[in-house]
Amino acid sequence: MGSIDSKGGTRMSQHIARVDVSLDKWSGAAPGTASAAELANDLPDGVLLAPAPYAGEYDREPDTTWTLTGLWDHQGETAAGTAGIYYSGSRRSLVKPFIFADGFNYGPSDLPGLFGHFNTPYGTDRKQFLDQLLTAGYDVVLLGFDERHTHIQANAGVAASCIVRITSELGSRESLTVGGVSMGGMITRYALARLEQEGVDHRTATYLSWDTPHNGAWIPLILQQLAYFFESLSSLIPGGGPTQADLIKSPAAQQLLWAWVPDARTSGPVATASDLRAEFLGELDALQQWPARPLKLGVANSPGNGRGNGVEPDQLVFDWNLLSILQANVRTQPDLGEGRYVGRMYGNSQWRTTTTSHVPGLDGAPGGTLASYGLLADALKIKIDDSLRSCCFVPTVSAVAVEYDPVTWNVDLRLDVDAAGDAGVTFGLDQFHCDTENSEHGTVTAELADWVLNQLI
Numbered sequence: 001m002g003s004i005d006s007k008g009g010t011r012m013s014q015h016i017a018r019v020d021v022s023l024d025k026w027s028g029a030a031p032g033t034a035s036a037a038e039l040a041n042d043l044p045d046g047v048l049l050a051p052a053p054y055a056g057e058y059d060r061e062p063d064t065t066w067t068l069t070g071l072w073d074h075q076g077e078t079a080a081g082t083a084g085i086y087y088s089g090s091r092r093s094l095v096k097p098f099i100f101a102d103g104f105n106y107g108p109s110d111l112p113g114l115f116g117h118f119n120t121p122y123g124t125d126r127k128q129f130l131d132q133l134l135t136a137g138y139d140v141v142l143l144g145f146d147e148r149h150t151h152i153q154a155n156a157g158v159a160a161s162c163i164v165r166i167t168s169e170l171g172s173r174e175s176l177t178v179g180g181v182s183m184g185g186m187i188t189r190y191a192l193a194r195l196e197q198e199g200v201d202h203r204t205a206t207y208l209s210w211d212t213p214h215n216g217a218w219i220p221l222i223l224q225q226l227a228y229f230f231e232s233l234s235s236l237i238p239g240g241g242p243t244q245a246d247l248i249k250s251p252a253a254q255q256l257l258w259a260w261v262p263d264a265r266t267s268g269p270v271a272t273a274s275d276l277r278a279e280f281l282g283e284l285d286a287l288q289q290w291p292a293r294p295l296k297l298g299v300a301n302s303p304g305n306g307r308g309n310g311v312e313p314d315q316l317v318f319d320w321n322l323l324s325i326l327q328a329n330v331r332t333q334p335d336l337g338e339g340r341y342v343g344r345m346y347g348n349s350q351w352r353t354t355t356t357s358h359v360p361g362l363d364g365a366p367g368g369t370l371a372s373y374g375l376l377a378d379a380l381k382i383k384i385d386d387s388l389r390s391c392c393f394v395p396t397v398s399a400v401a402v403e404y405d406p407v408t409w410n411v412d413l414r415l416d417v418d419a420a421g422d423a424g425v426t427f428g429l430d431q432f433h434c435d436t437e438n439s440e441h442g443t444v445t446a447e448l449a450d451w452v453l454n455q456l457i
Helices: 036-040 112-116 130-135 150-168 183-197 221-231 251-256 275-286 372-380 417-422 446-456
Strands: 018-025 063-069 078-084 096-103 140-143 177-180 204-210 295-300 315-323 326-331 340-347 348-357 366-370 390-396 431-434
Touching: 018 221, 078 112, 078 150, 096 150, 096 183, 112 130, 112 140, 130 140, 130 326, 130 446, 140 150, 140 183, 140 315, 150 177, 150 183, 150 251, 150 275, 183 204, 183 251, 183 275, 204 446, 221 326, 221 340, 221 348, 221 372, 251 275, 295 446, 315 372, 326 372, 372 390, 417 431, 431 446
Parallel strands: 096 140, 096 177, 177 204, 204 295, 295 431
Antiparallel strands: 018 348, 063 078, 078 140, 315 326, 326 340, 340 348, 366 390
8 A cells, every 4th residue: 555644645555556457258138239330320439538639719820830850760760740930020030949849649730729729818917828928039939740649759859850950040149948848848858868968069048848747647547448448349430540549559658658558458567567668768867867958947737735636536437338238337546455446348248347456546636637537428428527527647746857766656646846845855857836726738827827938038
């Protein structure tokens, strides 16, 4: 079991976090029957658990776009991407670049949408974050990727290509501000550190991460399993394209998620279960973890006082039944313990029952939230309680880069990070700032935007 600190916060268990799946044949009355067409009408189509697209209300096309290829390849893959440049004022050349990379999702980046998302009015006076940067003389360079779901190292090659091109155009003028939202912060962190190791002057004075999972992120294990479960039924759905589990099994997800499962049937350890995550963490170690030159700033879409989001462990989220042929039962992640029931699914006359051991109740941890349960419920066309739609995606301790083992996660998830420095806790970031509440992952709030602007302007 995990230990309890003086404030009642649960620490991560020092036992091995694992998932176990039992397979049982149907017993009882004969299951229902239906045609493939009847089933397909209510089965979820397309990639599951992908963050929702940007809203679009404040989208803006770039003044100029650059097509980029990676400065290096990774495992034989050379990634590609696009830089969308928004110049300050009427000029049409770069003077003071603010390079900001897109984050975790499936497929290509939407740069106009990314601009609109970060320029959505905030606060009572409806200020707009990117417009304020442009007014202050920054040229905003939004960095997108053709495949957001591919290896972090490959997309870091795209970021490095963008940085090198910009420094060559700047000549001896201004230094750069470089960073990103979500996994975009990991991509640029890796790119800057590798450029330094290779002796390339990246000219970056400030690095900025926005709710970046520096030590990993969380998507409930039962939802990962359900994505694979529905992928196994995808032959019933007409058409091609990406399948339901393509995001969960992508290189980016394997590198990003602290706890990951390879399919819906496998029992075993889940913490850094993918070799891709272990290899990436090893590469960060070889790069000394961080770039040395820039001042490293970060913000978290969550409070710094350790207050969770209110999602209690071991709560029923939904029971789903499709014509008595397919069924799923889902509960929020139990908090630690051994053999804790978290859900089950039924198909092909077989039950798959999932239990977890030594996995903390991460759903309710303080951190930037993602509508993980809501996304799946919407895909299944079922209603769930609004209080359960969203759960923790990037824990605060990860977003502010508390220094702890990213494999065992030997950390108090409810650590008061605002006071932790006085208690001897160390951070990878030089300075960070937290939100006033647990907000949606990557959201621009007045608390975070104003702090960032005060650091940069």
